[in-house]
């Protein structure tokens with residue numbers, strides 16, 4: 001059976017699937033040639049990440065498809081319900097990348113509190129001529145330890161973020177309408193573990209009492225953070241969005257940054273992907289990454305293994 005892994009797949013997954021008798025094709029086919037390729041090659045399984053779209057038109061035009069797999073969580077690039085109605089199995093790997101996204105949250109947070117986003121831009125240009133000036137400019141850093149982290153959306157990734165925050169000595173609060181507080185277990189290298197009860201508070205309380213706010217919710221119809229919400233935040237708060245573009249209103253964010261209400265933002269996702277707003281990209285107080293939250297080698301291996309075992313199980317039955 002032929003599998004097209006159009007956005008790539010880990011080597012270990014290729015090996016597992018090949019051993020199980022599948023033919024895995026990793027050629028990157030452009031979106032406008034995808035339907036022809038699937039039909040010509042008689043592809044039965046289409047695996048995507050976030051780049052390739054599997055929409056109604058493709059589903060209608062490719063009767064050979066039996067399974068569409070998304071390596072990762074969000075399935076906004078697949079018409080899931082429509083595919084299922086047509087008898088196509090749709091799978092994803094929701095657990096495999098939570099820890100990688102959570103670690104990137106802290107990469108942005110540490111970058112934010114020590115101005116690394118800015119010093120990495122300025123050191124190559126002026127580090128040899130204005131060293132003392134830059135040293136002074138970045139001297140008033142802050143520590144994460146002892147600060148309050150507000151997590152909006154305490155699902156898989158939110159919980160993983162909470163674990164790291166607790167390990168750093170931060171106070172953690174959450175706002176999630178579908179939870180009434182969660183217990184987070186911290187496991188240590190020597191087998192010991194500790195449970196922490198994390199309170200769920202109102203959105204307003206979270207906004208007012210957090211030093212840093214991070215969002216881990218699915219894509220929304222309306223922004224969760226807009227002008228009203230920025231106004232409720234502590235002066236000098238930091239905000240992190242690795243969830244989906246549009247969850248934070250970018251115009252309101254730019255205003256909050258320009259007014260100094262928000263000290264810095266860490267962004268991995270944007271309203272207009274893959275062509276984010278230049279104003280966001282050029283803002284001096286934004287730490288930027290190009291939607292790489294799940295993109296660690298370890299997560300790719302876990303995603304590949306999870307996809308391979310789901311595929312093998314499905315076709316076995």
Ligand code: NAD
Pocket residue numbers: 072073074094097098101152153154155156157158175176177178179216217218219220224242243244268269291292293294295
């Ligand atoms: P999850 O479903 O486990 O958790 C989402 C949580 O958000 C749930 O607990 C839900 O109750 C809560 N929620 C929904 N709407 C809310 C709202 N309006 N206010 C507050 N809470 C709300 O999902 P997850 O695995 O934790 O992933 C979260 C999101 O992270 C994904 O949907 C995806 O958009 C994003 N993500 C980004 C990357 C990346 O590369 N940057 C990678 C993976 C996932």
